[in-house]
Amino acid sequence: MIKKIQIWHAILILYFIVLLLRFDELVSTIELIFVVFQSLLSNPGNISNIFSTNVVDQLFSFALFLSGIFFVISFRKKLDWLRKKCSVTLLASIILSFIFLFAPILAPYSDNLQFNLPTAKRLAPLCSRYLVKIIDEQSSESSKSQSQKVEKSLFRENVTPNYYLSETPISNQSSIGGVSTRVIFLLGTDEYGRDILSRIIYATRYSLLIGIIAISITGLIGITLGFISGYFGKYVDILLNRIAEMFLAVPFIFLVILCVAFLGDSLLTVIIVLGVAGWMSLFKIVRSEVLKLKTRDHIVTSQMVGMTLSNQLIKEYLPLLLPAVLTNLTFQFAYIIIAESSLSFLGITGNYSHSSLGGMIQQGFLNINEAWWIILFPTIIITLIFYTVYNYANKLRNIGANQIGFTTD
Amino acid sequence: MGNKLRFKKKWIEILSIFFSYAITFWLLLSMIFILLRLSPGDPALKYLSPQLSTHLYDDVKISYGLDKPVFEQYYLFIYNLFRGDFGISYNYRVPVSSMLMETAPFTISFSLVSFLLQVAISMWVIFYIHKHKGNWFEKSLNKISLFLYSLPTMTVGLALIFIFSIQLDFFPLSDVHSTNFDELNIFQKLLDLVKHLTLPLITLSLPGIIIFYNYLHGNIEATEKKSFIRFMIANGFDKNIVFKKHVIPNSINPLISILGTELGILLGGAVITETLFGLPGLGRLTVSAILTRDYPLIIGCVFFSGVFVLAANFLADLYKLKHDVQLRENFKNL
Numbered sequence: 001m002i003k004k005i006q007i008w009h010a011i012l013i014l015y016f017i018v019l020l021l022r023f024d025e026l027v028s029t030i031e032l033i034f035v036v037f038q039s040l041l042s043n044p045g046n047i048s049n050i051f052s053t054n055v056v057d058q059l060f061s062f063a064l065f066l067s068g069i070f071f072v073i074s075f076r077k078k079l080d081w082l083r084k085k086c087s088v089t090l091l092a093s094i095i096l097s098f099i100f101l102f103a104p105i106l107a108p109y110s111d112n113l114q115f116n117l118p119t120a121k122r123l124a125p126l127c128s129r130y131l132v133k134i135i136d137e138q139s140s141e142s143s144k145s146q147s148q149k150v151e152k153s154l155f156r157e158n159v160t161p162n163y164y165l166s167e168t169p170i171s172n173q174s175s176i177g178g179v180s181t182r183v184i185f186l187l188g189t190d191e192y193g194r195d196i197l198s199r200i201i202y203a204t205r206y207s208l209l210i211g212i213i214a215i216s217i218t219g220l221i222g223i224t225l226g227f228i229s230g231y232f233g234k235y236v237d238i239l240l241n242r243i244a245e246m247f248l249a250v251p252f253i254f255l256v257i258l259c260v261a262f263l264g265d266s267l268l269t270v271i272i273v274l275g276v277a278g279w280m281s282l283f284k285i286v287r288s289e290v291l292k293l294k295t296r297d298h299i300v301t302s303q304m305v306g307m308t309l310s311n312q313l314i315k316e317y318l319p320l321l322l323p324a325v326l327t328n329l330t331f332q333f334a335y336i337i338i339a340e341s342s343l344s345f346l347g348i349t350g351n352y353s354h355s356s357l358g359g360m361i362q363q364g365f366l367n368i369n370e371a372w373w374i375i376l377f378p379t380i381i382i383t384l385i386f387y388t389v390y391n392y393a394n395k396l397r398n399i400g401a402n403q404i405g406f407t408t409d
Numbered sequence: 410m411g412n413k414l415r416f417k418k419k420w421i422e423i424l425s426i427f428f429s430y431a432i433t434f435w436l437l438l439s440m441i442f443i444l445l446r447l448s449p450g451d452p453a454l455k456y457l458s459p460q461l462s463t464h465l466y467d468d469v470k471i472s473y474g475l476d477k478p479v480f481e482q483y484y485l486f487i488y489n490l491f492r493g494d495f496g497i498s499y500n501y502r503v504p505v506s507s508m509l510m511e512t513a514p515f516t517i518s519f520s521l522v523s524f525l526l527q528v529a530i531s532m533w534v535i536f537y538i539h540k541h542k543g544n545w546f547e548k549s550l551n552k553i554s555l556f557l558y559s560l561p562t563m564t565v566g567l568a569l570i571f572i573f574s575i576q577l578d579f580f581p582l583s584d585v586h587s588t589n590f591d592e593l594n595i596f597q598k599l600l601d602l603v604k605h606l607t608l609p610l611i612t613l614s615l616p617g618i619i620i621f622y623n624y625l626h627g628n629i630e631a632t633e634k635k636s637f638i639r640f641m642i643a644n645g646f647d648k649n650i651v652f653k654k655h656v657i658p659n660s661i662n663p664l665i666s667i668l669g670t671e672l673g674i675l676l677g678g679a680v681i682t683e684t685l686f687g688l689p690g691l692g693r694l695t696v697s698a699i700l701t702r703d704y705p706l707i708i709g710c711v712f713f714s715g716v717f718v719l720a721a722n723f724l725a726d727l728y729k730l731k732h733d734v735q736l737r738e739n740f741k742n743l
Contacts, residue, residue: 251673251677257696347700
């Protein structure tokens with residue numbers, strides 16, 4: 001039964017689950033679209049005000065969400081990879097890409113929303129509480145426009161007297177018009193009363209994003225320097241090799257610590273440092289491959305015909321280098337995810353405003369006696385990411401070793 | 410005559426390796442200096458204040474050597490590092506070199522014990538698997554090993570602390586030895602150390618064991634397919650003896666060459682392990698240094714770990730030069 005499930009089945013099942021659980025969010029997103037259009041038509045001047053990062057994020061992932069459904073349904077017969085059998089690794093990667101692409105839709109709350117502490121502090125997984133929303137007609141009509149109201153319900157970042165968590169539902173007899181809905185905290189809350197599910201979703205997205213940008217930096221530096229070193233040889237080769245050895249001499253974490261210490265710990269610095277710190281192995285692989293390829297006939301011909309250097313790299317070398325490079329980068333991606341989370345666990349990075357997996361583990365470490373769930377779920381996610389990516393890297397390596405005949409070691 | 414020539418050639422090889430490592434070392438120093446220069450802010454700037462005298466800023470600048478040209482500063486920086494003078498820690502008010510001398514022995518011995526454990530345990534697993542080929546242990550190991558490898562170090566440590574220290578109370582929570590360590594006799598001291606270091610060693614060694622196991626497993630499989638092993642088995646040699654005397658020595662050789670890289674990984678892992686278990690080592694010192702922006706201490710720690718890894722790589726290269734025939738042939742052709 002399970003073996004018959006194909007990729008597009010798995011994707012559609014996941015879509016169905018999301019639709020079932022997050023229907024409210026989708027409805028209010030559609031509402032947001034109307035409001036945005038309305039305010040665009042009525043007041044076209046302040047586009048920058050209307051399209052804040054939150055709004056753009058929400059709308060973009062909503063668009064992706066819808067187009068994803070149509071894509072899968074319409075192309076399920078035409079594309080071969082959608083009809084492959086769904087293994088565990090594939091399922092994990094589909095779940096991860098869901099989290100990565102649709103984070104604002106999947107997350108029930110904003111990752112920094114702190115509920116009122118007495119009721120929401122360290123709730124165990126599957127705990128339910130009542131979310132009270134009091135609709136105060138007078139103040140909302142006078143002070144806020146429609147768009148601000150919708151935005152606030154979507155991207156709420158703090159608790160107000162009109163929006164809080166309580167242990168009992170409010171009575172119907174009370175004079176104020178309010179609604180209390182029962183909400184379930186699927187993965188519990190942490191010690192500041194923040195929903196762990198939302199935090200994990202956003203943190204996963206950030207750590208995947210950091211990994212992707214970092215490996216593109218690694219790839220850029222590694223390929224360029226490796227090509228230069230292998231192509232020109234002689235003194236350039238010796239110098240670049242020594243520099244690579246120098247970077248290899250310092251353990252990865254020490255290197256990142258050194259750079260972060262001197263250049264600050266903003267998100268951008270961390271990404272760049274993580275990207276730069278891993279270029280050496282790629283450099284060595286590309287260099288040795290270029291040395292091997294240099295004497296091949298078609299490359300010598302391209303040189304004699306008078307192709308420019310960059311053209312040679314892109315058109316002649318890169319297609320042949322690609323399997324080795326991809327394998328190495330996939331391995332590095334796995335290590336960067338681990339490195340980022342351990343850095344933010346140590347408190348060296350992660351002072352930025354969003355949630356991070358390592359930071360969540362560190363916070364759980366401080367509350368390990370009272371709340372085991374704060375540690376458990378980020379760990380599962382990190383393990384899942386590493387396991388999936390590492391499996392892919394191994395597969396790529398095996399394919400490369402069998403068909404093309406290169407080794408990455 | 411020929412003997413003398415060979416002797417000379419060997420020294421040239423060793424010298425050339427040493428020279429390349431010296432260049433690497435110099436580049437490392439330069440990188441630290443460049444980062445120091447790149448870092449935003451003037452160290453003397455915090456002495457510029459309306460409450461303090463106006464000369465103080467200039468005096469501090471002169472005493473730090475910041476008024477000199479960059480090249481002279483560079484020269485002084487390297488000169489001081491070679492003398493072992495890393496400056497004085499901002500936080501602890503103690504020379505950095507003495508702090509390094511206090512913490513480094515622990516980290517080095519800790520890493521070495523962990524390294525030996527990794528080799529020993531992975532070898533034991535390899536032998537066990539060879540004896541009982543095809544049983545459930547071997548089949549499940551391949552899948553479990555990847556799962557264990559993908560667990561982050563900090564979580565392994567945390568889970569061990571939570572289960573064995575907090576819930577079961579088998580092992581102490583942190584530190585190297587108990588408070589009454591000096592009163593104990595030698596066996597009790599040993600027992601105390603073992604009790605304190607069991608969990609950290611498991612945490613630090615787990616990923617390494619898996620790396621070694623996978624590496625050795627692959628190598629052994631490759632060696633077993635080679636013709637000379639097949640020839641021996643076909644001629645009726647005892648399989649176990651062939652495995653111990655011919656397969657293992659032929660597959661373990663490349664292990665030495667990854668020693669340097671492995672030590673780097675160990676030092677990196679020690680950062681997390683030491684922080685988790687509160688051990689007084691180089692890793693925890695580095696983390697505390699960076700959290701308090703203690704620049705001299707950071708430079709000292711990074712410098713020390715770099716020297717450590719470079720030395721390990723150098724030794725591994727020398728070993729390879731002696732034992733790896735292929736490499737020696739390459740050198741002869743040069």
